[in-house]
Amino acid sequence: MSWFADDMPRPVPHMDDAAFWEGCAERRLLFQHCAGCSTARHPPTPICPVCRSSATQWREAPAHAEVYTYTVIHYAAHAAVKDRLPYVAAVVSFAGLSGVRLVTNLTDCDPGRVRIGMPVRLWWDDIGDGQYLPRFAPLEREASS
Template sequence: MTSDTAKVPAEEIFELITDQWTGPYWDAARRHVLTVPKCASCGKFRMPPTPFCPHCLSQEIEWPELSGGGTIYSYTVVTRAIIPQMETTLPYVPALVELPDAPGVRLVTNIVDVPVSEIKVGQAVKVRWHDRRDGVTVPCFTF
Protein backbone atom coordinates (compact mmCIF):
# COMPACT_ATOMS: atom_id res chain seq x y z
CA MET A 1 0.00 0.00 0.00
CA THR A 2 2.74 2.48 0.91
CA SER A 3 4.30 2.26 -2.57
CA ASP A 4 1.00 3.53 -3.91
CA THR A 5 0.49 7.03 -5.21
CA ALA A 6 -1.42 9.46 -3.02
CA LYS A 7 -4.77 10.22 -4.59
CA VAL A 8 -7.20 13.10 -4.47
CA PRO A 9 -10.05 12.14 -2.09
CA ALA A 10 -13.41 11.36 -3.67
CA GLU A 11 -15.30 14.47 -4.75
CA GLU A 12 -18.52 12.99 -3.34
CA ILE A 13 -17.42 13.47 0.27
CA PHE A 14 -17.35 17.25 -0.04
CA GLU A 15 -19.92 19.84 -1.03
CA LEU A 16 -18.78 23.46 -1.03
CA ILE A 17 -20.79 25.98 1.00
CA THR A 18 -19.46 29.54 1.25
CA ASP A 19 -20.39 32.75 3.03
CA GLN A 20 -19.19 36.32 2.59
CA TRP A 21 -16.10 35.65 4.70
CA THR A 22 -14.99 32.41 3.07
CA GLY A 23 -16.08 33.09 -0.53
CA PRO A 24 -12.94 35.00 -1.65
CA TYR A 25 -10.75 31.99 -0.85
CA TRP A 26 -12.76 29.73 -3.15
CA ASP A 27 -13.16 32.41 -5.84
CA ALA A 28 -9.37 32.75 -5.96
CA ALA A 29 -8.96 28.97 -6.05
CA ARG A 30 -11.16 28.84 -9.13
CA ARG A 31 -8.61 31.18 -10.78
CA HIS A 32 -5.77 28.94 -9.46
CA VAL A 33 -4.62 31.62 -7.04
CA LEU A 34 -3.71 30.57 -3.51
CA THR A 35 -4.65 33.13 -0.87
CA VAL A 36 -5.52 33.24 2.83
CA PRO A 37 -7.07 36.09 4.81
CA LYS A 38 -4.76 38.71 6.27
CA CYS A 39 -5.99 41.34 8.72
CA ALA A 40 -5.78 44.71 6.94
CA SER A 41 -5.34 46.42 10.30
CA CYS A 42 -2.66 44.41 12.16
CA GLY A 43 -1.30 42.26 9.34
CA LYS A 44 -1.82 38.86 10.98
CA PHE A 45 -3.02 35.89 8.93
CA ARG A 46 -5.85 33.61 10.03
CA MET A 47 -7.55 30.42 8.84
CA PRO A 48 -10.33 29.59 8.36
CA PRO A 49 -11.61 33.05 7.39
CA THR A 50 -13.71 34.46 10.26
CA PRO A 51 -15.56 37.79 10.57
CA PHE A 52 -13.13 39.32 13.10
CA CYS A 53 -9.37 39.34 13.53
CA PRO A 54 -8.81 37.55 16.86
CA HIS A 55 -5.76 39.73 17.51
CA CYS A 56 -7.20 43.24 16.97
CA LEU A 57 -10.93 42.60 16.24
CA SER A 58 -10.79 44.42 12.93
CA GLN A 59 -13.15 43.27 10.18
CA GLU A 60 -10.94 44.60 7.39
CA ILE A 61 -9.46 41.75 5.33
CA GLU A 62 -6.88 41.52 2.55
CA TRP A 63 -6.41 38.49 0.31
CA PRO A 64 -2.75 38.52 -0.76
CA GLU A 65 -1.71 36.23 -3.60
CA LEU A 66 0.65 33.59 -2.22
CA SER A 67 3.49 31.77 -3.94
CA GLY A 68 1.85 28.35 -3.65
CA GLY A 69 4.84 26.90 -1.83
CA GLY A 70 4.51 25.21 1.55
CA THR A 71 5.93 22.75 4.07
CA ILE A 72 4.30 19.61 5.44
CA TYR A 73 3.57 20.10 9.17
CA SER A 74 1.80 16.77 9.68
CA TYR A 75 -0.06 14.19 7.61
CA THR A 76 -1.91 10.91 7.81
CA VAL A 77 -2.24 8.14 5.25
CA VAL A 78 -5.84 6.96 4.97
CA THR A 79 -5.93 3.37 3.79
CA ARG A 80 -9.31 2.23 5.04
CA ALA A 81 -12.75 3.40 3.91
CA ILE A 82 -15.11 4.17 6.80
CA ILE A 83 -17.83 5.40 4.46
CA PRO A 84 -18.41 3.83 1.03
CA GLN A 85 -17.62 7.03 -0.88
CA MET A 86 -13.99 6.76 0.24
CA GLU A 87 -13.34 3.37 -1.37
CA THR A 88 -12.33 4.43 -4.87
CA THR A 89 -9.66 6.93 -3.84
CA LEU A 90 -7.47 5.04 -1.36
CA PRO A 91 -4.87 5.75 -0.28
CA TYR A 92 -5.21 9.47 0.20
CA VAL A 93 -3.16 11.74 2.43
CA PRO A 94 -4.80 14.52 4.46
CA ALA A 95 -2.05 16.90 5.48
CA LEU A 96 -1.42 20.17 7.27
CA VAL A 97 0.69 22.49 5.16
CA GLU A 98 2.35 25.62 6.49
CA LEU A 99 2.79 28.53 4.14
CA PRO A 100 6.08 30.47 4.37
CA ASP A 101 4.45 33.61 2.97
CA ALA A 102 1.51 33.44 5.42
CA PRO A 103 3.13 32.74 8.80
CA GLY A 104 0.95 31.37 11.58
CA VAL A 105 -1.63 29.52 9.50
CA ARG A 106 -1.92 26.03 8.09
CA LEU A 107 -4.05 24.64 5.32
CA VAL A 108 -5.88 21.37 5.87
CA THR A 109 -5.25 19.85 2.47
CA ASN A 110 -3.99 16.75 0.64
CA ILE A 111 -0.64 15.61 -0.64
CA VAL A 112 -1.23 14.11 -4.08
CA ASP A 113 0.51 12.46 -7.01
CA VAL A 114 3.59 11.30 -5.10
CA PRO A 115 4.49 7.88 -3.66
CA VAL A 116 3.02 7.66 -0.18
CA SER A 117 6.28 6.22 1.15
CA GLU A 118 8.19 9.41 0.24
CA ILE A 119 5.95 11.79 2.23
CA LYS A 120 7.69 13.24 5.30
CA VAL A 121 7.07 15.95 7.87
CA GLY A 122 9.10 18.99 6.83
CA GLN A 123 8.95 18.14 3.11
CA ALA A 124 8.67 21.17 0.80
CA VAL A 125 5.55 21.08 -1.36
CA LYS A 126 3.83 23.24 -3.95
CA VAL A 127 0.19 23.76 -4.77
CA ARG A 128 -1.48 21.48 -7.34
CA TRP A 129 -4.99 22.61 -8.33
CA HIS A 130 -7.76 20.06 -8.54
CA ASP A 131 -10.65 21.24 -10.73
CA ARG A 132 -13.76 19.30 -9.74
CA ARG A 133 -16.64 18.27 -11.94
CA ASP A 134 -18.96 20.63 -10.04
CA GLY A 135 -16.86 23.69 -10.94
CA VAL A 136 -15.22 23.96 -7.52
CA THR A 137 -11.42 24.05 -7.41
CA VAL A 138 -9.56 22.63 -4.43
CA PRO A 139 -5.91 23.28 -3.65
CA CYS A 140 -3.84 20.13 -3.10
CA PHE A 141 -0.06 19.93 -2.74
CA THR A 142 2.63 17.85 -4.36
CA PHE A 143 6.45 17.72 -4.35
Protein backbone atom coordinates in the same frame (compact mmCIF):
# COMPACT_ATOMS: atom_id res chain seq x y z
CA MET B 1 -12.19 14.36 -13.63
CA SER B 2 -11.44 15.13 -10.02
CA TRP B 3 -8.85 13.40 -7.87
CA PHE B 4 -11.56 11.84 -5.70
CA ALA B 5 -14.71 10.29 -7.19
CA ASP B 6 -17.30 12.71 -8.52
CA ASP B 7 -19.74 11.98 -5.68
CA MET B 8 -17.31 13.51 -3.14
CA PRO B 9 -19.16 16.20 -1.16
CA ARG B 10 -18.34 19.68 -2.43
CA PRO B 11 -17.29 22.71 -0.38
CA VAL B 12 -20.17 24.83 0.93
CA PRO B 13 -18.94 28.43 1.15
CA HIS B 14 -20.17 30.68 3.95
CA MET B 15 -19.78 34.38 4.58
CA ASP B 16 -16.30 34.16 6.14
CA ASP B 17 -14.68 31.90 3.53
CA ALA B 18 -16.57 32.82 0.33
CA ALA B 19 -13.57 34.84 -0.96
CA PHE B 20 -11.31 31.82 -0.40
CA TRP B 21 -13.56 29.59 -2.57
CA GLU B 22 -13.99 32.33 -5.20
CA GLY B 23 -10.20 32.49 -5.44
CA CYS B 24 -10.05 28.71 -5.83
CA ALA B 25 -12.57 28.92 -8.68
CA GLU B 26 -10.04 31.21 -10.40
CA ARG B 27 -7.16 28.87 -9.44
CA ARG B 28 -5.77 31.49 -7.10
CA LEU B 29 -4.88 30.44 -3.56
CA LEU B 30 -5.89 33.43 -1.45
CA PHE B 31 -5.54 33.80 2.29
CA GLN B 32 -7.25 36.30 4.52
CA HIS B 33 -5.09 39.01 6.06
CA CYS B 34 -6.03 41.64 8.60
CA ALA B 35 -6.19 45.08 6.97
CA GLY B 36 -5.21 46.62 10.31
CA CYS B 37 -2.11 44.64 11.32
CA SER B 38 -1.48 42.36 8.26
CA THR B 39 -1.75 39.15 10.29
CA ALA B 40 -2.55 36.24 7.98
CA ARG B 41 -5.11 33.69 9.10
CA HIS B 42 -6.73 30.53 7.85
CA PRO B 43 -9.41 29.34 8.22
CA PRO B 44 -10.93 32.80 7.66
CA THR B 45 -12.55 34.52 10.62
CA PRO B 46 -14.62 37.70 10.93
CA ILE B 47 -12.32 39.33 13.53
CA CYS B 48 -8.53 39.51 13.73
CA PRO B 49 -7.36 37.56 16.82
CA VAL B 50 -4.41 39.97 17.22
CA CYS B 51 -5.90 43.50 16.89
CA ARG B 52 -9.67 42.75 16.71
CA SER B 53 -10.11 44.59 13.42
CA SER B 54 -12.88 43.32 11.16
CA ALA B 55 -11.25 44.82 8.03
CA THR B 56 -9.74 42.17 5.79
CA GLN B 57 -7.66 41.79 2.65
CA TRP B 58 -7.13 38.70 0.51
CA ARG B 59 -3.61 38.03 -0.70
CA GLU B 60 -2.12 35.35 -2.91
CA ALA B 61 -0.30 32.52 -1.10
CA PRO B 62 3.49 32.41 -1.28
CA ALA B 63 4.92 29.92 -3.76
CA HIS B 64 6.79 27.89 -1.15
CA ALA B 65 4.85 25.44 1.00
CA GLU B 66 5.74 22.42 3.08
CA VAL B 67 4.06 19.58 4.96
CA TYR B 68 3.28 20.79 8.48
CA THR B 69 1.74 17.47 9.51
CA TYR B 70 -0.09 14.60 7.83
CA THR B 71 -1.82 11.29 8.27
CA VAL B 72 -2.25 8.33 5.97
CA ILE B 73 -5.88 7.30 5.51
CA HIS B 74 -6.48 3.55 5.14
CA TYR B 75 -10.24 3.44 5.77
CA ALA B 76 -12.89 4.82 3.41
CA ALA B 77 -15.18 6.95 5.58
CA HIS B 78 -17.00 7.97 2.38
CA ALA B 79 -17.53 5.90 -0.79
CA ALA B 80 -15.96 8.67 -2.90
CA VAL B 81 -12.49 8.03 -1.42
CA LYS B 82 -12.32 4.23 -1.60
CA ASP B 83 -10.48 4.16 -4.94
CA ARG B 84 -7.72 6.41 -3.52
CA LEU B 85 -6.84 4.33 -0.45
CA PRO B 86 -4.36 4.69 1.09
CA TYR B 87 -4.15 8.45 0.62
CA VAL B 88 -2.53 11.32 2.49
CA ALA B 89 -4.48 14.02 4.32
CA ALA B 90 -2.02 16.79 5.06
CA VAL B 91 -1.80 20.17 6.70
CA VAL B 92 0.40 22.49 4.65
CA SER B 93 2.16 25.61 5.89
CA PHE B 94 3.56 28.51 3.85
CA ALA B 95 6.79 30.47 4.17
CA GLY B 96 6.13 33.77 5.93
CA LEU B 97 2.53 32.98 6.94
CA SER B 98 2.75 31.66 10.48
CA GLY B 99 -1.02 31.92 11.04
CA VAL B 100 -1.98 29.85 8.00
CA ARG B 101 -2.43 26.08 7.92
CA LEU B 102 -4.31 24.55 5.00
CA VAL B 103 -5.91 21.10 5.21
CA THR B 104 -5.47 19.37 1.87
CA ASN B 105 -4.34 16.16 0.22
CA LEU B 106 -0.83 15.22 -0.79
CA THR B 107 -0.96 13.41 -4.13
CA ASP B 108 1.47 11.76 -6.53
CA CYS B 109 3.53 10.30 -3.72
CA ASP B 110 4.21 7.11 -1.81
CA PRO B 111 2.38 7.67 1.51
CA GLY B 112 5.22 5.89 3.32
CA ARG B 113 7.74 8.49 2.13
CA VAL B 114 5.89 11.63 3.23
CA ARG B 115 7.78 13.64 5.85
CA ILE B 116 7.05 16.70 7.94
CA GLY B 117 8.87 19.63 6.34
CA MET B 118 8.71 18.08 2.84
CA PRO B 119 8.54 20.85 0.22
CA VAL B 120 5.35 20.63 -1.83
CA ARG B 121 3.88 22.32 -4.87
CA LEU B 122 0.29 23.41 -5.43
CA TRP B 123 -1.86 21.95 -8.19
CA TRP B 124 -5.51 22.60 -8.92
CA ASP B 125 -7.99 19.74 -8.88
CA ASP B 126 -10.90 20.39 -11.28
CA ILE B 127 -14.01 19.15 -9.44
CA GLY B 128 -16.39 20.40 -12.13
CA ASP B 129 -18.86 23.26 -12.42
CA GLY B 130 -16.01 25.78 -12.55
CA GLN B 131 -14.69 24.90 -9.09
CA TYR B 132 -11.14 23.84 -8.24
CA LEU B 133 -9.61 22.55 -5.02
CA PRO B 134 -6.02 23.19 -3.95
CA ARG B 135 -4.07 19.95 -3.60
CA PHE B 136 -0.34 19.44 -3.26
CA ALA B 137 2.34 17.07 -4.53
CA PRO B 138 6.00 16.69 -3.56
CA LEU B 139 8.10 19.46 -5.08
CA GLU B 140 10.79 17.03 -6.16
CA ARG B 141 9.89 13.80 -7.85
CA GLU B 142 10.48 10.91 -5.52
CA ALA B 143 13.59 8.92 -6.23
CA SER B 144 12.71 5.41 -7.29
CA SER B 145 13.94 2.76 -4.94
